Amino acid sequence: MIDFWLQRFQKGIQTQNSWADEELAKIKKRLKSEIGKKFSGSLAIRMVDSGSCNACEAECNALSNPYYDLERLGIRFVASPRHADILLVSGVVTFNMLPHLLDAYEQLPSPKWVITLGDCTQGTVFKDSFAIKGPVNKHLPVAYHIPGCPPAPDEIIKGLLGFLQTL
């Protein structure tokens, strides 16, 4: 095991797709510098699933695997909305989740931003249901949208960079 970690620290993770890795490395660098400038090096995200199919959650979890390692850039998914700068919303906004979503938003200290993650937050796919109260922007001021169904981890990272550049 020690060998694995030594290698890991020396070389980083080696993947078969070196072009994408280089590209990703560049984006990560820019992301880190934007977070440094605009959020003093620490960006806290509270994720709320308002009725997803769970693939968007899985991709957000994948952001902390050794390939993407988002925490190294100063981004943290935090346990409470009260510690967050950003509310990252996935899912369709179900009837049963709407009050809890609004509540979570209320709990974020200002200044705060809402980012939507994934196409179904826009009211696509599940639109013909009485039990769905989406899209998200009907209920909350959405500052930025990260498209995809689900957006892959590298697309989420690009999306976060895109958002930071709008500030």
Added chain:
Amino acid sequence: MRFIARFAQELPDHFEIIDVFDTKIEKTPIDKDNPEIETVAHIYPAAVWFERKIHDDFGIKILHTFDNRPLIHHERFPNIHPMRKDFTQKSIEQVPFHPYHYEVIEGDGIFQVGVGPVHAGIIEPGHFHFSQEGEAILHLEVRHFYKYRGIEKIVEKKHPNEVWNIIERISGNESIAYQLAYLELLIQASNQKHNENIQKYGAILLELERIAHHLVDLGFIPNDAGFGAALAYSSMLAEDTRRALKTLTNHRFGFGAIRGKAKKIDQNILESFLNDLESKIDFFENWIIEIPSLWDRLDTTGKLSPKKALKYSTVGVVARASGVRIDRRENSFYKKHGFSIQTQQSGDVAARFKVRLQEVKNSIQIIRNLLDFQEDSISLNAFEDGEYFSFIESSLGEVMLYLKIKDQKIDRFFARDPSFINWQALHLMMPGNIIADFPLTNKSCDLSYAGSDL
């Protein structure tokens, strides 16, 4: 007899209750003017949620039940029954708050801890209500359906081919299982024969999905016991698996991959992925098996006895880790391609961890044995009116789908996720544990919210 599901449907002049067991399907007609039916929850405890759902969906009264609280209808849900045919509203509005009464244990010094629906971390929403005596858990009530999207109603009146994109998104981490179960329904409805190429292609993707899902858990279980290194290692393997799935299907979760076709895949890429994964998983196993302090946390935690696993009709890893031999892959096709059922006896977190580990290794073998297939497709267009059932072993356990087609359109669709059953057994694992054991136990079962809430 194993209880699988209980659900209702509306016919022109009566309602019908359908009970699905492993050996038979029973139908009971009930009167529309005075709809009521006897509970079966005294014999099959897992029927309770099904019956509460039947009441919410159709307004059918369940007689002599010990629990008639609403299930899907939360505190502000209007008094409507959306699965009735005459319910056609596009939207519903909130009504005044009706409190939901949790089942709790009360007494001197006993207190309640509510967790969720919005949890700490990146997790789907659900609520857990603990009755605590200090650190010790006395009782847990699981309350869900925050993610209720009304999928069974959305697909009604649509052409069966029109709803693939919804079926694929019932539960993202079981997407391929749902697609295959749905394909099976459409194959039956269009009177087609099974095609071995398509079967093999589907099984390869299903096993890849299982590998990805199990690998994530193999990291999260030790992580919840404070051993983060395991998560770093196995989440890397899970990522490799997602990437392999993307190379084969063009999508990391395989959305849109099934639909009656077998696509050509690059065998070399897949084989080298499997070889790499196999050596890494062997390494992972040797490494983790030698960490006594970790097993100290996993052994005897969150125990489900074989007797209870059976009584509560559990499925999937939860059942198999408690010694119950249920796996829908136990058929001639899978056996011919190297499937062997993985069970453990101790029913604790450690057992569920070991079952997952063994299943990953078995899935690698199965995929290797399936690689010799050709490109192929079947056309699924004309469907015969009728009722169809299908069963598939997803990474979480047995998925059951029911489809009734009338005039070429979907008249009733019912999906029973394995989680809908296993969530009901979660509380049985908690007494005798401390609250810090809950995340560990919950993760070892790793149930779907989206699939169960539908």
